[in-house]
Amino acid sequence: MDKYSELRTTNSELRTKAIMTPREAADYLSIHVRTIYRLAKNGDIPCRKIGGSWRFKKDALDEWLSGRDNHAQEEKR
Numbered sequence: 001m002d003k004y005s006e007l008r009t010t011n012s013e014l015r016t017k018a019i020m021t022p023r024e025a026a027d028y029l030s031i032h033v034r035t036i037y038r039l040a041k042n043g044d045i046p047c048r049k050i051g052g053s054w055r056f057k058k059d060a061l062d063e064w065l066s067g068r069d070n071h072a073q074e075e076k077r
């Protein structure tokens with residue numbers, strides 16, 4: 001085990017975590033952390049900046065993804 005293994009969050013822990021950091025949100029969504037920062041900065045993803053750090057609510061991310069799915073299906077029609 002390396003010295004950072006304790007800092008890593010497992011997938012099962014991410015599924016139950018209510019508020020996530022950008023890295024955790026990126027892992028949860030399976031996208032690059034730079035993409036999370038870009039989406040947050042542009043206001044394209046639900047998040048809050050608290051004390052200079054971005055935070056993401058899991059429930060809001062799930063709803064955002066559902067909205068994206070519905071929007072994509074409507075565009076195909």
